[in-house]
Amino acid sequence: MKLIRLWRQYDSFKAAVLLIATGLLLIGYCIRAAAAYAIILRAPAEYVCTAPAGIEQVIPQLANADGVCAYSRQKKAYLAQENQTSSVVMLSAGYLADCYELEGDVHTVWMNAEAFTAWGDAASQSAAVFHGTLDGKPFSAQLICTENLPQGEPYAVLAASASELHDADTLRICAADRDTFAPDSLGLTVINPEQQCAADYEQQLVLLRIRFGALSAILALIGAAAFFRVYHFAVKQ
Secondary structure (H helix, E strand, O other): OHHHHHHHHOHHHHHHHHHHHHHHHHHHHHHHHHHHHHHHHHOOEEEEEEOOOOHHHHHHHHOOOOOEEEEEEEEEEEEEEOOEEEEEEEEEHHHHHHHHOOOOOOOEEEEOHHHHOOOOOOOOOOEEEEEEEEOOEEEEEEEEEOOOOOOOOOOEEEEEOHHHHOOOOEEEEEEOOOOOOOHHHHOOEEOOHHHHHHHHHHHHHHHHHHHHHHHHHHHHHHHHHHHHHHHHHHHHO
């Protein structure tokens, strides 16, 4: 009852309480944003590259390159069933395990939610059976929706053998730290730079939000302290 009386009687007390509540909300926002920032920092960066000098000369260097978690030749194939088509990236089983923590045979197609929606209802199920063709050849597989793959645009992967990938002219590289791995130093040309720019922009945006939220919280608490002084002065009067 006393707090209600003070709330009704003193505007300075009311302002101080509101500013404290605002400051606490901003601190909570900063904590959530910091958690999101930590996830972004831990997320590996993927590069799709070509090697003008030849992939065979680059692959031995990747084994000892700083920051590289996994690498694989990659090819793009197309799933078709009746009037539906979808692209799928063929990668080595080792890459799928090391980069995405996915393990399956050559008849398991892993999809993110955007890609899976074309073949099933991603909101109600996470797997579907596929009977159709892969690059025009009869193909049957289990389609599995997973959150382990990058999200945002349709993306599906399939494990492929070394013989299937031997003529691939592009490399997919998974790096634990985008600040450490330097594709240029290995003679690689990145063909998906827009994705790296988007990831860097998102990282900077989250960091900017944390700084703005922290500054706003500090100002709110300073303002609350000032209004409490005004309230105490008014009480003494």
